[in-house]
Amino acid sequence: MMISPQAADKLNASIEDLKNSLEEKVSKKLDLDNCHRMIQRLVELSSSCEACNQYFVDLEGHIAQLLDKSDQLTKNDFKNHHQILNNIRTHLMKKHKLVAKDYYLSIYMSCGLSLGLVFGLLFDSLALGLPIGLAVGIAIGAGLDADVKKKGRTI
Ligand SMILES: [Zn+2]
Secondary structure, three states: OOOOOHHHHHHHHHHHHHHHHHOHHHHHHOOOOHHHHHHHHHHOOOOOHHHHHHHHHHHHHHHHHHHHHHHHHOOOOHHHHHHHHHHHHHHHHOOOOEEOOOHHHHHHHHHHHHHHHHHHHHHHOOOHHHHHHHHHHHHHHHHHHHHHOOOOOEE
16 A cells, blocks of 8 residues: 555645634644654665555545634644654654654754763863763764764654
8 A cells, every 4th residue: 555645635625724714822832743654764675674564544534623623622632633643753753764854853952962061060160061061962973963864754
């Protein structure tokens, strides 16, 4: 089975409809721009992966549901939504070795902060150590993210 370009176009259009029917603040919360990229990946992979087909169908149903009640979304809808996106993201990362946008940056930033604490102890100054650690973390993380992007493996 394969996702047809028409089905993908339709889902992308539904997401745009949803975006337009929500306040900007709310639509940002739903991470809808990321949805487009995920759909793109699911379509590419659908010819060889049954799970990707299923995720696409799930997402289709879910977006239609949100669109249906876009003026009265509940906390549960948001929770559900992020759960679905997370499941897709995890599948794409584990099964297809793709990497979420800014994935390494977020990891190395927190590593950088820990490193900064160590520097801080070494220099006996956190005010000096933390920014250095953070800068190192950001440099490494951004470098790795750029590499992933160059190889076309970003979700
Ligand atoms: Zn897959």
